[in-house]
Amino acid sequence: MAGRIAPYVVLLIVWTVLPFILPRNITDLLVFAGIYAIAGFGVSLLLGHCGIVNLAQAVFYGVGAYATAYLTTELGYPSIAGVLVGAVISVVIALFIGWPILRLTSYFLALATLALSIIGNALFYEWDWLTQGTLGIGGIPKLNIGSFALDTPMRFYYLAWTVAILCLVLARNLTNSRTGLMLRAMRDAPDAAVSLGVNLQWLRTRVFMLSALFGSIAGSLFAHYSSFVSVQSFNVDKSFSFLLIAVLGGARAPWGAIIGALFITILPEYLSRLGDFHQILFGVALICIVVFLPTGLAGGLEMLWDRLLRLGPKPKLKQAAHAE
Amino acid sequence: MQSSGDILEVDGIGHNFGGLSVLRSVTFAVADKGIVGLIGPNGSGKTTLFNVISGFLTPQKGVVMYRGAVLGSQSIQERSNRGMVRTFQTPKVFENLTVLENIMVGACKNTRTTILQDMGHTPRSNREMRTILHDAEQTLEKFELTALRDTLASVLSAGQRRILEIARAVVGKPSLLLLDEPSSGLNDTEIRNLRRWIVQLREEGLSVLLVSHDMGLMTVSDRVHVLYFGEIITSGSMDEVKQNPRVREVYLGV
Amino acid sequence: MTSTLIIQAILAGVTNGLTYALVGIGVAAIFKGTRVINVMQGEFSVAGAIITVILLNQIHLPYWLAIACGALSGAAIGALIDILFVRYMMAHGANQQSFILLTIGIAITMSASVLFFVGRSGYMLPAFGGDNVFIVFNAVIRTHAVWLIGIALGITLGLRLFYHHTTIGLAMMATSIDADGAATTGINVNRMRTLTFALGGLLGAIAGILATPLISVDYTLGVTLTLKGFAAAILGGLTNPLGAAVGGVTLGLVEALSIVSISSGYKDVISYGILIAIMIFMPNGMLGRVGRRGG
Numbered sequence: 001m002a003g004r005i006a007p008y009v010v011l012l013i014v015w016t017v018l019p020f021i022l023p024r025n026i027t028d029l030l031v032f033a034g035i036y037a038i039a040g041f042g043v044s045l046l047l048g049h050c051g052i053v054n055l056a057q058a059v060f061y062g063v064g065a066y067a068t069a070y071l072t073t074e075l076g077y078p079s080i081a082g083v084l085v086g087a088v089i090s091v092v093i094a095l096f097i098g099w100p101i102l103r104l105t106s107y108f109l110a111l112a113t114l115a116l117s118i119i120g121n122a123l124f125y126e127w128d129w130l131t132q133g134t135l136g137i138g139g140i141p142k143l144n145i146g147s148f149a150l151d152t153p154m155r156f157y158y159l160a161w162t163v164a165i166l167c168l169v170l171a172r173n174l175t176n177s178r179t180g181l182m183l184r185a186m187r188d189a190p191d192a193a194v195s196l197g198v199n200l201q202w203l204r205t206r207v208f209m210l211s212a213l214f215g216s217i218a219g220s221l222f223a224h225y226s227s228f229v230s231v232q233s234f235n236v237d238k239s240f241s242f243l244l245i246a247v248l249g250g251a252r253a254p255w256g257a258i259i260g261a262l263f264i265t266i267l268p269e270y271l272s273r274l275g276d277f278h279q280i281l282f283g284v285a286l287i288c289i290v291v292f293l294p295t296g297l298a299g300g301l302e303m304l305w306d307r308l309l310r311l312g313p314k315p316k317l318k319q320a321a322h323a324e
Numbered sequence: 325m326q327s328s329g330d331i332l333e334v335d336g337i338g339h340n341f342g343g344l345s346v347l348r349s350v351t352f353a354v355a356d357k358g359i360v361g362l363i364g365p366n367g368s369g370k371t372t373l374f375n376v377i378s379g380f381l382t383p384q385k386g387v388v389m390y391r392g393a394v395l396g397s398q399s400i401q402e403r404s405n406r407g408m409v410r411t412f413q414t415p416k417v418f419e420n421l422t423v424l425e426n427i428m429v430g431a432c433k434n435t436r437t438t439i440l441q442d443m444g445h446t447p448r449s450n451r452e453m454r455t456i457l458h459d460a461e462q463t464l465e466k467f468e469l470t471a472l473r474d475t476l477a478s479v480l481s482a483g484q485r486r487i488l489e490i491a492r493a494v495v496g497k498p499s500l501l502l503l504d505e506p507s508s509g510l511n512d513t514e515i516r517n518l519r520r521w522i523v524q525l526r527e528e529g530l531s532v533l534l535v536s537h538d539m540g541l542m543t544v545s546d547r548v549h550v551l552y553f554g555e556i557i558t559s560g561s562m563d564e565v566k567q568n569p570r571v572r573e574v575y576l577g578v
Numbered sequence: 579m580t581s582t583l584i585i586q587a588i589l590a591g592v593t594n595g596l597t598y599a600l601v602g603i604g605v606a607a608i609f610k611g612t613r614v615i616n617v618m619q620g621e622f623s624v625a626g627a628i629i630t631v632i633l634l635n636q637i638h639l640p641y642w643l644a645i646a647c648g649a650l651s652g653a654a655i656g657a658l659i660d661i662l663f664v665r666y667m668m669a670h671g672a673n674q675q676s677f678i679l680l681t682i683g684i685a686i687t688m689s690a691s692v693l694f695f696v697g698r699s700g701y702m703l704p705a706f707g708g709d710n711v712f713i714v715f716n717a718v719i720r721t722h723a724v725w726l727i728g729i730a731l732g733i734t735l736g737l738r739l740f741y742h743h744t745t746i747g748l749a750m751m752a753t754s755i756d757a758d759g760a761a762t763t764g765i766n767v768n769r770m771r772t773l774t775f776a777l778g779g780l781l782g783a784i785a786g787i788l789a790t791p792l793i794s795v796d797y798t799l800g801v802t803l804t805l806k807g808f809a810a811a812i813l814g815g816l817t818n819p820l821g822a823a824v825g826g827v828t829l830g831l832v833e834a835l836s837i838v839s840i841s842s843g844y845k846d847v848i849s850y851g852i853l854i855a856i857m858i859f860m861p862n863g864m865l866g867r868v869g870r871r872g873g
Contacts, residue, residue: 053678100858106674107615108812108857110682115805115850122846170443177442178432178453185418185429192416192489195378196496197404197433206439236801240686247679276694283687290679291663 015161019154026269028153031225033258033265034160039218040245040257041171042211047243048251049175049183050207051106056113057242059120060090060212062234064219069137069229070130079143083220087213094212095205102204117239124231136230143224156225163221164258167214171254174210183207215242244282248289250296259297331356331391331500331531332408337376338385338554346372348554349386354500359522359532361545361562365574368551370535371413374504377533378410379403390500405433407499411506415485419478423469423488426477427460430492434459463495467521482509490521500531507538519544539566550574585717587834593723593792595830596730600785601807602814602822603737604778608656610741610817611750611774614664614677618685619782620803626652626783627790628692631701641704645787652783656775659684664775665768685800692797700794703787726788730823733784737819750774809853815863825863 019027039061046052067086071077101112124131131137142151143159150156174180185193186200194200223229241264249260263285268278293300332354339347346369354360362370375381377388379400388395390408398406409430418426435452442449464470467487472480480488486509493501503522507515515538522532522544536542542562549559550571558568565571601619608616630648633639639647663680672680707721741747752760753770761767785803786795793799809829814821829852836848 047675051673051675053675053682055682101854104857104861107617107678108861110617110678111805111808112854112857114801115853118801118805119847119850122843126841126843126847173445174439174443177445177449178435178437178456179439179442181421181425181429181456182432184421184425188418188420189416191380192412192418192492193429194400195404195410195412196430196492197401197409198429199401210439210443240682243682244686276690279690280687280694283683283685283690286683286686287663287680290676290683291667294676 019157024153026266027157029265029269030262031153031157031160033261034157034164035218035221035225036242036245036265037164037258037261038167038221039215039242040249040261041167041254042214043242044246044249044251044254044257044260045171045174045183045207046211047246048253048256049180049187050204051187052102052204052208053106053110053243054113054208054211055110055236055239055243056116056120057211057215058117058234058236058238060094060215061219061222061238061242062120062124063090063093064216065223065229065234066124066131066137066219067216068220068223069140072141072223073137073139079141079220079224082223083217086216086220090212090216091209094209098205098208098212099201102201102208114236114239117236121231121235124234131229131231134231136228138228140223140227140229142227150224160221160225163217167217168254168258175254179203244286247286248282248297250289250298250300252295252299256296256298259301263297329356330354331358332377332533333389334373334377334386335389336386337373337383337388339372339376339381339383346554347376347383350551350554350556351386352549352556352559354531354533355546357526357529357531358547359526359534359545361542361548362533362535362551363537363539363542363548363565364551367553369554370551371504373551374410374502374535378408378502404496404498407497408502409493409496409498409500410502411489411493411504413504413508415482415489415509417477417480417485417488417492419476421477422474423472423477423480424460424464424474426488427463427469427492427495428456430463430495431456431459433496459495463491467491468517483511483514486510487514487518490518494525494530498530500533501525503532503534503536505535505537507536507541515541582716583838584835585715587838588831589714589717589719589723591831591834592827593719593726593830594834595810595827596727596823597785597789597792597826598803598806598810598829599823599826600730600733600781600788601803602810602826603734603819604781604785605804605807605811606814606817606819606822607737607781608774608778609754609811611754611777612664612771613754614681615808615816616778617678617681617804618688618800619778619807620800620805621685621688622652622655622779622782623786623789623803624692624795624797624800625655625688625786627703627786627795628696628701629783630787631703631790631795632696634703648787649780649783652786653776653780656777656779656782657772659779660772660775664771668771685804689797689800696797698796700796701790702794703790705791720792722791726792729784729788733781734819734823741819746773750777805850805853809849809856812853812856812861813863818863821863 018030039057043054043057046054064086067089068079068082071082071085072079097116101109104112125133142149144150150159182193182198182203186198186203190200244264245257245260247260248263249258250256264282267281271278271281289296330353334353335351337347337350350373352360362373364370372381376383379395379398390403390406395403418429421429435455437449437452464473467490469487469491472484477485477488486506490503490506506518510518519541526532534545542548545562547559548562548565549556550565552574557570557574558565601623604622605616605619608614626648629651630644633644633647634641667676667680705720705722706725710721711718712721712724741751749760749765750770750773753765753767757767806829810826811822813825813828814823829849832852833845833849837845840848
């Protein structure tokens with residue numbers, strides 16, 4: 001029993017201590033990793049459990065960010081209002097747009113979400129009465145817990161990752177539940193699932209709404225952290241990044257998004273000398289993962305872990321563990 | 325044909341695919357707690373008929389009635405939730421799930437949870453999951469699959485997949501079970517077990533519509549209809565049908 | 579809105595539309611031969627155009643040679659993609675999701691490569707016929723645009739002949755419909771698929787090269803062309819080059835007319851909204867067959 005908890009305790013200690021030992025700019029990157037991971041959980045659930053490639057996450061990320069930005073700066077509402085309004089709008093959009101497009105076959109659906117991303121970005125540009133377009137909205141107030149202001153990377157780090165872990169727990173709960181069972185059934189054999197009474201369309205739509213919710217929360221956190229949002233942050237590239245996080249990390253299990261998020265935020269820092277080279281690397285990494293390591297980096301790490309503990313890969317037991 | 329004791333009534337079903345008449349005016353019924361068999365050579369439209377009854381295909385002509393109500397636009401999952409479950413000619417198991425998990429999926433229909441409850445692992449969500457697990461374990465035992473409980477479905481043999489598919493269909497306590505060629509891929513012992521299970525299920529209140537090439541298995545039926553190129557050419561008990569000269573003609577000595 | 583403006587819009591619409599059509603024809607060609615939908619078709623166009631630009635401006639090849647090499651490089655990239663990745667994945671039973679992700683990965687890689695090697699600026703190629711124009715009812719159309727329209731139509735008809743009247747074309751179609759069956763008649767399935775990707779790459783590159791004198795090409799153009807080409811292809815039924823041409827022109831016209839009537843900021847919203855609407859309401863296009871999810 002102690003053996004199973006020990007690794008998590010170590011991880012917890014390392015996590016707590018990191019901001020104190022790392023330079024400020026790395027901590028800053030880690031904050032972004034946490035925020036992106038939240039958005040990544042949504043894309044990961046859709047990819048790994050529904051077999052859906054979602055390239056529209058940047059839209060919901062933007063909605064959350066702009067809702068927070070607008071409500072706190074223009075209207076002076078407290079930050080919780082921004083988060084809630086952003087969340088509600090995102091979920092509603094996901095419901096009304098998701099319902100018709102989630103019927104489409106996989107290729108069409110992927111392209112439809114891509115088109116959605118572009119439409120969303122174009123509207124963020126056009127509706128500058130709301131978003132200030134390329135000028136952006138600045139002066140978004142810092143988040144406060146009581147009188148404690150989260151105005152440094154280190155302080156925000158703890159919040160961002162706490163929310164991220166919370167979202168991870170929720171996502172993991174979902175995959176280990178009745179809904180999770182139906183999702184995996186839907187992914188493996190949709191005809192059989194539907195013949196057993198699973199309403200595929202409604203299930204897909206609900207997960208899409210959940211993904212939008214995660215995206216929106218991430219966007220609101222982003223707005224409070226960087227204090228400034230503008231349209232350039234919510235373009236198609238952002239959607240590709242969120243997809244990268246899900247694929248690189250591995251979509252089989254939600255925690256893969258954490259690995260993916262760490263990968264795409266930390267790596268460019270060390271490759272910054274090479275200019276915009278990291279984007280090429282991401283593309284190549286995506287190709288390699290898809291072709292050679294479909295379970296993603298998380299899957300690779302798991303295999304490594306098993307081998308280190310000399311337990312060997314045990315897919316059968318792992319699967320059964322997921323059921324309970 | 326319109327008797328109130330029938331769980332399923334199929335009336336005048338006709339369908340063609342691009343000019344080819346696959347079904348022409350098929351009419352028959354399955355009595356409540358009855359076992360009805362459909363036999364016929366390949367291409368006579370049996371799977372198409374199953375697709376029509378279960379909702380995978382909307383027939384161009386005719387009506388399907390379940391428990392006295394017309395199933396017009398009812399979707400596949402609605403029909404399933406009302407108690408009609410089918411199996412497939414080639415078993416469609418959930419490859420990446422274990423045998424137990426496969427059966428658990430079948431049990432999901434009798435429980436209800438929302439995504440929010442499931443995310444939070446609320447007491448309700450946990451309770452529903454325990455029910456699903458319990459029902460699945462029981463069915464697992466009933467179909468003698470306990471040894472394969474934690475095996476991934478992808479490594480199962482054809483016969484094991486077949487049985488898993490049936491177990492998975494049955495765990496949700498359906499009222500009408502549509503079995504499409506359940507015996508293909510099974511060895512003799514497995515077919516005998518299958519026959520025993522069908523009889524047992526009927527005793528528990530289940531009605532069965534059965535399509536099979538295996539005449540031994542067919543003897544479990546109360547009534548058999550012979551489907552030949554989209555039409556029922558004769559009906560009766562297994563013995564009567566075997567004696568029928570037209571049937572012998574069609575089967576050329578089976 | 580004057581009639582001149584409308585005619586201008588129509589001319590622009592047809593020109594753009596046939597560019598989309600060429601991209602869409604490339605999508606259709608690859609789908610027709612392999613049942614894979616190429617989510618990176620637009621990148622072939624960008625790659626072909628940029629390579630032509632480099633060959634022309636840096637290496638100073640004669641224009642016609644630069645174009646030929648640019649177009650062939652598109653074919654080469656397409657063939658490489660098949661040989662390196664698609665063949666391996668098909669042999670290992672990859673599903674549709676994997677192919678979607680693969681083509682997305684290639685798209686990201688290619689557009690990032692363009693960014694890395696030539697930067698963010700846009701590039702243009704010399705137009706055929708220079709700055710000459712034709713006057714049509716007081717509206718203006720550049721000579722190059724007329725060339726584009728002519729070449730695009732020629733390619734469309736040529737493809738139709740190719741698929742229905744040449745051995746290779748028929749073999750390509752056969753391979754996509756039933757690979758095993760095709761193999762038994764002696765068709766080399768792997769080679770057919772490579773040729774199909776090469777053809778798709780060639781068509782994509784030609785589209786890019788023809789379009790670049792009229793619009794500037796930069797690393798972000800790939801996504802735009804892919805989506806619009808895809809819209810054209812769907813309208814045409816996804817396996818029909820002629821249909822893609824008609825679909826492309828339709829899309830181009832609607833887009834051009836909406837720009838003159840509504841503010842241009844909404845141009846993308848309308849174009850892509852139409853794409854989504856087409857996918858939802860007309861997935862089979864105006865003729866042809868495409869799958870749709872059930873259940």
